[in-house]
Amino acid sequence: MRPISRRGVLSALGLGVVLGVSGLSVSACSSNDNALDPRVDEAGVNQVFVAEAALLAGAQSLSKARAAVVIHQAHLDALIAAGATTEVVEPKPITSLTQLAAAQRKQAALCARVAVGASPRIARLLASIAASNASLASVEVAS
Amino acid sequence: MSVLDRLQLALAGEHAAIYGYGVVGGRLTSKSGRALTNLNAHRSARDQLSRLIVSKGAEPVPADPFYAVDISAGTQKQLVTTAIAIEDRLSVLYAELMLENDASARGIAVEQLQGCAVRATQWRSRAQAFPGLSQVAPAN
Numbered sequence: 001m002r003p004i005s006r007r008g009v010l011s012a013l014g015l016g017v018v019l020g021v022s023g024l025s026v027s028a029c030s031s032n033d034n035a036l037d038p039r040v041d042e043a044g045v046n047q048v049f050v051a052e053a054a055l056l057a058g059a060q061s062l063s064k065a066r067a068a069v070v071i072h073q074a075h076l077d078a079l080i081a082a083g084a085t086t087e088v089v090e091p092k093p094i095t096s097l098t099q100l101a102a103a104q105r106k107q108a109a110l111c112a113r114v115a116v117g118a119s120p121r122i123a124r125l126l127a128s129i130a131a132s133n134a135s136l137a138s139v140e141v142a143s
Numbered sequence: 144m145s146v147l148d149r150l151q152l153a154l155a156g157e158h159a160a161i162y163g164y165g166v167v168g169g170r171l172t173s174k175s176g177r178a179l180t181n182l183n184a185h186r187s188a189r190d191q192l193s194r195l196i197v198s199k200g201a202e203p204v205p206a207d208p209f210y211a212v213d214i215s216a217g218t219q220k221q222l223v224t225t226a227i228a229i230e231d232r233l234s235v236l237y238a239e240l241m242l243e244n245d246a247s248a249r250g251i252a253v254e255q256l257q258g259c260a261v262r263a264t265q266w267r268s269r270a271q272a273f274p275g276l277s278q279v280a281p282a283n
Contacts, residue, residue, distance in 0.1 A: 120241065131261075131275065132270060134261050
């Protein structure tokens, strides 16, 4: 997977974007309600975005993780709408549901950590994504 | 709404959840062990919230003596649906608590939102994209 440049794709103008990234299809419409506070949130949101893209790629590579694909895609959409402006780089491969669950738990912890210090709307979104990843991990472990 | 208001709302939600799980857990023929585990998790969350409210100089809201829990159909499916509703409603309260710029409140909210979401997922056997959020939910 080649790196892609997404800088400026979602500006404050509120434009929607559709990206194609070697199997990653990331689409979103922006939301002014989730306007990014660049002083506090940008680094955290971008960090979460990169990890979420890796989770999507991992889930896409596993035939039994179709529900996770839909959810991770939705997370990416929301993060773009929230102002993620990072680049997606080639993630480490995920080859089993157990690995996927471990990565989802790690992502839940990252989201939770970033959420506590973020601006209110970003904090709420990241807390929800953290909860979703924790839930996904519990499902992957059970399956 | 102040952070104390939101903490009190979450506490009131936990009181209701504890009552609700008492009703549901006593009627489930299977998975009653899960209901008991969840009941204890909500008791723990209640105590955590109460301590934080006291530390902020306020009196924690008490539990009501009675909560309306619809078990009219008397089916196991309805009991599970009620358990899911308990977790989903609390998820919203914890997500809204994240809107407050208070690190201790957010610490509880982010932890408990995960707990609610995981428990709801166990009941419904599938995860949701945005637990606690109603306006961002293409995959919910």
